[in-house]
Amino acid sequence: MSRVLALTAIVACALCLSAFQANPGYSWKPPAGWTTRDNGETPSLTTYFAPDGFTNCIVETRPIAAWNDATQDQVNALAATPFTPEGWADLIGLQPSQVSLLASETRPTDGYYVQFGTFDIAEGATEAPISLRVRMVAILLVGRIVLAGCFSTVENYPGVESVFEQTLSSVRAR
8 A cells, every 4th residue: 555545544534533622731741853834724633753754643632511511520520431432433433333433541641531442443334445543532621531542553552552542642631
């Protein structure tokens, strides 16, 4: 597969998250040596690319109006249990049958819970013509969610797994 096709596939999957609104309500440490570039039609999407040109990590936040009147304790009650395949699929706009969950856990951090998930997205589930391996975090807060994900091909994942974990472990809500 050409690098251009692989880049297109991974960026297309990352764009499933393009409905998120830019918000400086988070901090993170992108991978050292990775570069950001213009995201074209979605300039609010923060994406950093690996030197290979297609492996990438993104972060954004989006409002959740239904949680505006909730307390953080109420949101934490929802977030205390690890997400199911259905939960992860819903977050990225896919059907549960298109997501193969490999791991899901919840970590308490700074008064809220951080959901960590690793899953494969089936070939053809998005505009990507290949299967993708994704490591993602979701932070559920009053009125919003912070979502960050790192995307690679399934074959390249072992070589970037520790970078993904370090990057995603750095995501914090502000």
